[in-house]
Amino acid sequence: MKYSKETWKTLGTLELLREEGYRVIALDLPGYGGSSSIHKDFPKELFLKEFIEFFDNRSPPVVISPSMSGEFAVPFVFTYPAILGGRVPVAPVSLSKHEEKEYEALKLPVLAVYGERDSTFGPSVEQLLGKVPGASLVKIPSGSHSCYLDDPKLWHSSLSKFLSSLS
Numbered sequence: 001m002k003y004s005k006e007t008w009k010t011l012g013t014l015e016l017l018r019e020e021g022y023r024v025i026a027l028d029l030p031g032y033g034g035s036s037s038i039h040k041d042f043p044k045e046l047f048l049k050e051f052i053e054f055f056d057n058r059s060p061p062v063v064i065s066p067s068m069s070g071e072f073a074v075p076f077v078f079t080y081p082a083i084l085g086g087r088v089p090v091a092p093v094s095l096s097k098h099e100e101k102e103y104e105a106l107k108l109p110v111l112a113v114y115g116e117r118d119s120t121f122g123p124s125v126e127q128l129l130g131k132v133p134g135a136s137l138v139k140i141p142s143g144s145h146s147c148y149l150d151d152p153k154l155w156h157s158s159l160s161k162f163l164s165s166l167s
Contacts, residue, residue, distance in 0.1 A: 045076040060085035070094040081108050091145045103131035110135040111162040115143025
């Protein structure tokens with residue numbers, strides 16, 4: 001399966017969040033889904049910052065970042081945490097590029113979601129995310145790397161509960 005912003009539409013995540021009153025924007029990050037790549041020297045964290053500044057001036061957004069989008073989201077979160085309302089890494093990658101003390105100092109609500117059978121999400125990743133003060137971790141039983149597809153109901157209820165706790 002090729003993942004793209006359409007995955008969230010097909011899964012019903014966009015509709016659910018809109019029905020709950022959230023402003024929702026799904027995008028294909030450069031080089032993924034239907035988008036072209038950015039220049040290799042362009043900082044990935046700057047891409048997300050500029051995107052958010054262009055589209056969102058109402059309230060601090062919550063960034064949901066599955067898998068490889070962590071290549072953009074992780075450096076963004078550590079460089080510009082003050083402009084965010086929260087982060088939801090799903091089966092995240094690129095976490096080990098930062099030290100434990102950086103996670104411990106992160107002042108940002110985090111809901112980490114991963115599948116029980118996801119071989120890329122090991123104990124070290126769980127330990128790092130667990131260092132974020134107040135972080136919540138949700139393990140999808142029998143879930144794979146794309147755990148939100150394995151149990152959309154649990155994914156949606158966990159996401160809704162987390163988002164409602166931020167208001």
